Amino acid sequence: MPASGADAERPRVPCVCTRTPAATEMADVFISYRRDDSRSAVGRLTDSLQAAFGPQRIFRDLDSIAPGQDFEAALARAIDGTSVMLAVIGPRWIGLRDTQGGRRLDDPEDPVRRAIEAALAADVPIVPVLVEGAPMPAAQMLPA
Numbered sequence: 001m002p003a004s005g006a007d008a009e010r011p012r013v014p015c016v017c018t019r020t021p022a023a024t025e026m027a028d029v030f031i032s033y034r035r036d037d038s039r040s041a042v043g044r045l046t047d048s049l050q051a052a053f054g055p056q057r058i059f060r061d062l063d064s065i066a067p068g069q070d071f072e073a074a075l076a077r078a079i080d081g082t083s084v085m086l087a088v089i090g091p092r093w094i095g096l097r098d099t100q101g102g103r104r105l106d107d108p109e110d111p112v113r114r115a116i117e118a119a120l121a122a123d124v125p126i127v128p129v130l131v132e133g134a135p136m137p138a139a140q141m142l143p144a
Contacts, residue, residue: 029057033088033090037090037092061075075111080118087129
């Protein structure tokens with residue numbers, strides 16, 4: 001039915017969503033990273049992967065978890081259903097410190113550590129992606 005009155009004069013604007021589907025919809029690639037270390041590199045990586053494979057196949061917390069959604073539960077669901085985790089490692093990834101001066105990676109509650117542990121427990125392959133000149137962390141520098 002044609003629009004009439006004031007509606008006829010308004011151009012139709014398509015809805016453009018900036019978020020990928022919720023974490024309840026499984027993504028093939030889970031991107032793990034530290035915002036304080038590699039945010040810009042991860043943004044470019046995510047853009048490239050989404051362009052190549054589609055946004056619904058890539059999980060990155062900022063794009064894939066809706067405001068108000070339980071962050072921990074969303075991460076657990078996403079890891080459980082993913083095919084591969086990309087662990088993006090920047091130059092400060094291994095040595096970032098918490099407010100008490102301890103290495104964040106040594107904290108059992110560190111979100112990056114927990115995501116990697118969950119991927120290991122679920123037998124999800126983890127691919128390290130070194131960015132911005134970061135070296136591969138030595139095995140003895142990683143939590144046991």
